[in-house]
Structure formats: C-alpha cells, structure tokens
Amino acid sequence: MIEPNNNDKESTTMNIKQILSEKIAAAMVAAGLPEGTNPAISLSNRAEFGDYQANGVMGAAKKLKTNPRELATKVVAELSSSKSLDGIASNIELAGPGFINIHLEQQWLATQLNQVAQDKFIGVTQRGVNQGDDVQTVVVDYSAPNLAKEMHVGHLRSTIIGDAVVRALEFRGDKVIRQNHMGDWGTQFGMLIAHLSDKLAGDEVAETALADLENFYREAKVRFDNEEGFADRARADVVKLQSGDEACAKLWQQFIDISIAHSEEIYAKLNVSLQRSDIMGESAYNDDLSTVIDELMAKEIAVESQGAKVVFIDEMANKDGEPSVFIVQKSGGGFLYATTDLSACRYRSGKLAANRIVIFTDARQGLHFKQVEIVARKAGFLPEHVGYQHCPFGMMMGDDGTPFKTRTGGTIKLAELLDEAIVRAATLIKEKNPDISAAELTHISKKVGIGAVKFADLSKNRTSDYIFNWKTMLSFEGATAPYLQYAYSRIQSIFSKAESAKAGAVDNNAVINIVEPQEKALALKLLQLEDTIDAVISECTPNLLCNYLYELASLYMSFYEACPILKEGISDEVKASRLALCQVIANTLKQGLDILGIEVMDRM
RNA sequence: GCGCCCUUAGCUCAGCCGGAUAGAGCAACGCCCUUCUAAGGCGUGGGUCGCAGGUUCGAAUCCUGCAGGGCGCGCCA
Incomplete structure (x- = not known):
C-alpha cells in the first residue's frame, strides 16, 4: 500500500468508524467532492448491507445537485483504485440511490480486536494522544441536594446521571472537576x-x-x-x-x-464518586454576590426596576418585543439563585479554568439557565471559548402518568428506596441460590439491588419524563443491571472452571480467532466502545452506554449458548481464543458498568 | 397569554443534526436445563411512529398548523 509517509502523525486507533471515515473521506475528495464532506459512516442495520455503510454521498450529491448514484460510483471506483480499503474490507458495494455498503474482512476485524485485547483502555484512545484531541477541563455540576431536607427520589437522576458522565469523561482522559452545588443557603x-x-x-x-x-x-x-x-x-x-x-x-x-x-x-x-471536597455550596458564593451585582450595574447590563435589580434580556423577547426578565437582586437587597449561578459561572471559567461547564438539573430550570448563560456571556463571566451546557432531565411521574408530587406526606426517601431494592435483591438471590452464605448474600444483594435501581434510571433517555414504578424498577429480568452482572459472572465462572480443571487458564497473549457469527458480532460490538463513550460524553447521555452494554451482554449470552469453551471436543486453539475473547468482554462489561457506577461480582 | 418539553407495540422505553423492511424489554404463546450459572437461550404474534399538511430520490427524524399531556414565565431554588 503506497501512502504518504506520515506515520508519525497518523493516529493509532482501533476505532472502525474512524478508520472508515478517514479512508472514505479521502476517496470522496479524490472523486471530486469538497474537502470536509461528512462520509456519514454508520452501522448497517441488515446483514445484506454489510457491516458498515457510508451514506454521505447522497447528501453531498444533493448539495451539488448531481446524480447521487453516479457520484457514489466514482467514490467506489476511487476506493478500489487507491486500494485504501484493501485488507480492511472484503467487499464494497454500491446500493440503492447511493449507499456504499462495506463488508469487513474477518481477519482484519480479528487483528483490530487482538489489539484491543492488549490495550489497557480496551480500545478507547486517551485524550491528548492524538493531535486535535486535547485534554479538556470539564466542570460538572451535579447532585446538588437541598440540605434543608433529606434526599428523595427526585435527587436520584442528577446524582447518578452526572456521576456516570463524569466517569465517562475521566475514562476518556479529560480533567474533570466535580462541583456539588448544594442548597445550603436559602431563607x-x-x-x-x-x-x-x-x-x-x-x-x-x-x-x-x-x-x-x-x-x-x-x-x-x-x-x-x-x-x-x-x-x-x-x-x-x-x-x-x-x-x-x-x-x-x-x-x-x-x-x-x-x-x-x-x-x-x-x-x-x-456508589457515587462525590467527595466532601467536591462540595461548593451556594453559601460559598456569598461573598462574591454583591460584586456580581456591582459589575452588572457598572456595565449597565442590570438596571433598577420596581426596586429590584433586573436584566432585561432582549435576545429572549417574546413576539411583542417584550424582553425576558431576569431578577438578580431582590428589592430588599437579597440575592437569588440567579446571582449565585452567575457568580458560579465566573468562578468556574476563571478560577477553575474550565473549557466546558456541564450542569445537571431538572428540565424546569431550562429557562433559568438560558438566562444565566446570556447574562454571564454579556458580563464577561463566561468567555466565548467556554462551553456552557445545561443538561436537563425529565420529571419523575407517578404510575398514573401525573407528576410524582409530594402527596400527603408521600415523598419517597432515597435511602428507603435503596434499602428496599437491596431487600428485594436478597430475596431473589436466596431463591436462586439457597446455599449462599449470609456474608455473600449481603455482599451480592447490595450490588444487584443498587445496580438495578441505577440502571433503570440511567438507561432511559435523559430528557423525557419517566414513570416511577417499584415493580419495573426492581424487577431483575430482561434489560436490567443484574442481566449485565450475570453475564459478567458467567464469564468469571468459566475462568474459574478453566483454572481449576487446568484446562487452559486465560492466556493473555492468546490469539483471538473470529469464526462463528456470534464471535464476529461480538468483535464488532467490542470495537465500538470508544464511539459509545464519545457519544455519552458529548451529549451527556449515559443511556447510550447502557444500551451498548446490554447489547454486548446479550451477544455474549448468544455466544455462550452457541460456542462451547470447556466442553468435550474443543481444540486447545479454539479454547484459548474463546477464553481470550471472554476476557475482553469481561473487561468491557466491568469497565462500562464501572462508568455507570455499577459493580460486578464473580459469583451471583 | 407567551415560551420550553413530551406523544413510537397492551405496558415501560430505544431509535430523532433525513437513509433501505421502525427495534428492545415486560406481558402473551411455543420450544430448550443428565451438557461452561435457566437472573438464560431460540422462536411466534403484536405498529395509521398523536393528527393534518409541507420540504425531497427518501421523513418516526426537518418545517408549519392542530389536538392531548407535562412544565415554566419580576422578587423560592
């Protein structure tokens, strides 16, 4: 393969999508498309369409007002003559109005997977390794309970979604500064x-x-x-x-x-990673609040109105041209959470040197944070280059679909919910495994119960409201944390059997061969971890990681049924390969669940 | 009144910066435990993607309108 010799600059990635994107983008340019055209690589949704497909030509053709099919023909021809996908794709075909379907070479897939198997980060490139992928300082504001009261179910989402995003950022190599903006200062x-x-x-x-x-x-x-x-x-x-x-x-x-x-x-x-040192409560900004107001007044951003100090935001005016009103100081001189949040903007972008600020609160505060951002940017508390992202999440709804409000003393304390989850888990585990020791039961039921509660929440789209239901939340069947934990335990069980039988313990240097369709499906999935993490990070959506892990576990379950490892008649080579594959799966499940703050165990 | 969000299978939800025949789990039904943990696997049935228009080769996805639900909108956070 003849290529410009820039190996020292070329990124070393095991990310299939990225590799295909680079190659196809190059082919697109060679075929006459403008530089920077998105090749739009995605997974094919049916086997006959290959493993991946490039859909970018059709969109580009539309912009250029040319025939998409002809353009795609050129790109495919370019890929073929440049041989840039030789050894990577076994077949590249043009389909429909301009889809480019890519069938991957099984051997190449195996090579990539073996590289991942040797990688400490399971194929997730660390920030700072590649050019243009620099380490970011990300300030993440989450949990923020009101200290006047006990934490209740309403605090669950901010706490665990925020924590999952924080861990995903750290796993990718970003510098994260947690900020627990506790409510410790109200009237x-x-x-x-x-x-x-x-x-x-x-x-x-x-x-x-x-x-x-x-x-x-x-x-x-x-x-x-x-x-x-x-x-x-x-x-x-x-x-x-x-x-x-x-x-x-x-x-x-x-x-x-x-x-x-x-x-x-x-x-x-x-199992949330927040520490006492992460607390930066409302009270911590107290001394700065009058300064914030003084600056807003001096810059004529805030004005007096009806005795209070307010900012009229023209950018958010309604149809009649009436600006949105943002009160920053009460008529009696008191400060509000608007003031505190403005002060927090300055602290985070200034003192903490954030490149990006992410805030997890419920969706009802959407307007507030929109206003904060506009005012903070105007006042210079939030420079242009600092990202400001309010990540709202939906409300907790009752079984009847109406808001889960404080009925007659009916708030569910978080502590009680968690305890109930653990008790339910214990009952179930004992049923499945009557001989379990008391110590192990305690140990496992905690991980299973807490994991189930967290997964139920984390696996849902952040922005939509969600129905709180004991039964579904604490049912341990189907797409739940225990399913993933169970998959992990099954793998560990195979390992311990392999060792005790001296049947060939896991050899970390064993070569993984991809033969069966279940193995290929697993290989493809395992090579998508980085894409998944990146999506979680950019949109702050841990549910994508939940989906990914569930799919991975599900593929493993099928593999488990179809591809025996320690049974009679399995050659040493196949055994070693499958054990090594299991190891990568186990590592990925464990790491992925760890990002979600869910623990695994060897036996359950 | 104005603004934001939501509406996908009986239920809970994925999919949403346009891609090919809309996917899971639960529930229902049928198979699979002398065989690496059945918290499992394999299979069947189940859909006017709220409604109506529009944009185009192509719309659950984008635009407009409407309906239903939720939330917010000058001194709580």
Whole structure:
C-alpha cells in the first residue's frame, strides 16, 4: 500500500468508524467532492448491507445537485483504485440511490480486536494522544441536594446521571472537576436554625435532633406557620446568618455538617464518586454576590426596576418585543439563585479554568439557565471559548402518568428506596441460590439491588419524563443491571472452571480467532466502545452506554449458548481464543458498568 | 397569554443534526436445563411512529398548523 509517509502523525486507533471515515473521506475528495464532506459512516442495520455503510454521498450529491448514484460510483471506483480499503474490507458495494455498503474482512476485524485485547483502555484512545484531541477541563455540576431536607427520589437522576458522565469523561482522559452545588443557603435555614437552637437549649444533641431531617423540617415548618413569634425569629436569623453572626453561623454549620453526612451515606450506598471536597455550596458564593451585582450595574447590563435589580434580556423577547426578565437582586437587597449561578459561572471559567461547564438539573430550570448563560456571556463571566451546557432531565411521574408530587406526606426517601431494592435483591438471590452464605448474600444483594435501581434510571433517555414504578424498577429480568452482572459472572465462572480443571487458564497473549457469527458480532460490538463513550460524553447521555452494554451482554449470552469453551471436543486453539475473547468482554462489561457506577461480582 | 418539553407495540422505553423492511424489554404463546450459572437461550404474534399538511430520490427524524399531556414565565431554588 503506497501512502504518504506520515506515520508519525497518523493516529493509532482501533476505532472502525474512524478508520472508515478517514479512508472514505479521502476517496470522496479524490472523486471530486469538497474537502470536509461528512462520509456519514454508520452501522448497517441488515446483514445484506454489510457491516458498515457510508451514506454521505447522497447528501453531498444533493448539495451539488448531481446524480447521487453516479457520484457514489466514482467514490467506489476511487476506493478500489487507491486500494485504501484493501485488507480492511472484503467487499464494497454500491446500493440503492447511493449507499456504499462495506463488508469487513474477518481477519482484519480479528487483528483490530487482538489489539484491543492488549490495550489497557480496551480500545478507547486517551485524550491528548492524538493531535486535535486535547485534554479538556470539564466542570460538572451535579447532585446538588437541598440540605434543608433529606434526599428523595427526585435527587436520584442528577446524582447518578452526572456521576456516570463524569466517569465517562475521566475514562476518556479529560480533567474533570466535580462541583456539588448544594442548597445550603436559602431563607428556609432561618427557620431551621431557630428550631435547632430551641432543641439544643432543651438538652438535645444535634445529631439526634437531626436524625430525621424530613421530620425536623416538618416540625420547623409547622412552628413557622402557626407559632406566635417564631416566624419573626426565623426571618431575623436569616439576616443574622447572612451578615455573619457567629452564633447563627455555628448553628448553621452544625446543621449543614449533619445534613452533608446524610448525603454522604447515600452517595456511599449508591456508589457515587462525590467527595466532601467536591462540595461548593451556594453559601460559598456569598461573598462574591454583591460584586456580581456591582459589575452588572457598572456595565449597565442590570438596571433598577420596581426596586429590584433586573436584566432585561432582549435576545429572549417574546413576539411583542417584550424582553425576558431576569431578577438578580431582590428589592430588599437579597440575592437569588440567579446571582449565585452567575457568580458560579465566573468562578468556574476563571478560577477553575474550565473549557466546558456541564450542569445537571431538572428540565424546569431550562429557562433559568438560558438566562444565566446570556447574562454571564454579556458580563464577561463566561468567555466565548467556554462551553456552557445545561443538561436537563425529565420529571419523575407517578404510575398514573401525573407528576410524582409530594402527596400527603408521600415523598419517597432515597435511602428507603435503596434499602428496599437491596431487600428485594436478597430475596431473589436466596431463591436462586439457597446455599449462599449470609456474608455473600449481603455482599451480592447490595450490588444487584443498587445496580438495578441505577440502571433503570440511567438507561432511559435523559430528557423525557419517566414513570416511577417499584415493580419495573426492581424487577431483575430482561434489560436490567443484574442481566449485565450475570453475564459478567458467567464469564468469571468459566475462568474459574478453566483454572481449576487446568484446562487452559486465560492466556493473555492468546490469539483471538473470529469464526462463528456470534464471535464476529461480538468483535464488532467490542470495537465500538470508544464511539459509545464519545457519544455519552458529548451529549451527556449515559443511556447510550447502557444500551451498548446490554447489547454486548446479550451477544455474549448468544455466544455462550452457541460456542462451547470447556466442553468435550474443543481444540486447545479454539479454547484459548474463546477464553481470550471472554476476557475482553469481561473487561468491557466491568469497565462500562464501572462508568455507570455499577459493580460486578464473580459469583451471583 | 407567551415560551420550553413530551406523544413510537397492551405496558415501560430505544431509535430523532433525513437513509433501505421502525427495534428492545415486560406481558402473551411455543420450544430448550443428565451438557461452561435457566437472573438464560431460540422462536411466534403484536405498529395509521398523536393528527393534518409541507420540504425531497427518501421523513418516526426537518418545517408549519392542530389536538392531548407535562412544565415554566419580576422578587423560592
């Protein structure tokens, strides 16, 4: 193969789509198409159309107003004469109005897979290795529970979706700075401090008084609404707190510490990577808020209106030309979450040097973040080159399809949900495996139960609302985390059998041969990990990784039925090859699930 | 009133910067455990992609309108 000698610059990738894209883009240019035309490589959806297909010619032909079929003929001819896909594709054919169907060479596929098998990152190129694929500093704002209350099911999505995206970014090699923008500074804290103060005066210990935050909040609220003088005390305490009163600050700190501890318990149980050092609560921006307002006023971005300071956003005017209103300071001088979020923009792009800021909150805050971005950009808090991405997610709906609201005391605490999942898992595991030891049961049911809850949520499209249902969430059949964990365990079981029988333990240097259709399907799937990770990262959509892993596990299950490994009559070569294939699958499942924050186990 | 989101199989959902005959899981039905873990595999049935137009070689996907549901819109976060 004669090619310009630029091997030292050429990327070393095992990514099929990327390789095909480069080759076909080159052929397209050689065939007279403009530089930069997207070859639009995608997986073929039917075997007769090959493994991959290039659809880009048709779109390009449309733009150039030429015949797509003729153009595609030229590209195919170019591919053939340049021999650029020799050894990679076994057959390239033109179909329909201008599809280019690519059948991959089985041997080449095996070569790529063997390379992946030797790669520490299972074929996922690390940022910074290739030119133009630089390491990004990504600030990710997620979880952000309100510390006034206990975490409930509504906090689940931000927490686990954000954590999955964070881990995906890190696995690809980006620098991630987690920011847990906890709600620790609202007016409600006046009421809570006042109530806590009374409890402590009554000889209670803070830890005990705050053992049940939900209860504590309710008590305080009742007093606020009904008790003579309490509301005034509460309001006074907010003012004192915000102006730096030491006694109030101490009470507040006690409250916050205990509430954070509650959250940390949940994080630990959920296997979420957030640490205390990731907390950058609303209170942390307090000292900067007046500066933010001063700057907005000085730049004449904000103006006074009805006693408050607001920004009129013309960019978001309605049809009548009335600008969108964004209040940045209350008429009484108080600040709002708008102010805090503006301050956060400046901190993140400035001090944290973010290239990209990603925020996970529910969809109801969409308007707010649109406004924040416009104002922050105008004020220079958010330079042009810094990406700002609000990643909304849908609401939690009840079984009847209406919003899952706080019915008569009906919020489900996250802690209780997780415990129930674990109990249900334990029941099921015991059924399947009556002889299991108590210790192992505890160990496994935790991973299975938590995994199931997380997968149920993570596997759904982030943006749509989703129906909360105990039964489907905690059913461990079908496309669920336990299915994936089970696939992993089956592989481990084969490994341990192979070793105990000395039947040929896994040889990391064994060559994987692709013979059976199930093996080929697995090879193709395994080589798509990087594409999947990249899609997860760019759109912040972990459900794509869930789909990928489920498909991988499903292909493995078929392989498991069709391709025996340790049974009679399997040659050493085939055995070694299939064991090595199993190893790559296991590594991929484990790594993929780890990104989702779901654990695997050798036996279940 | 204005704005944003959603509507795909009985149920829960994929697919959405246009691609070929719209896919899974659950539920239903039929097979497969003396054989590497049946939390499994193989198969069958099940669809006017909310409705109506438009754009074009091609629309679940893009545009317009309509209906239904959800959410938001000056001092909560």
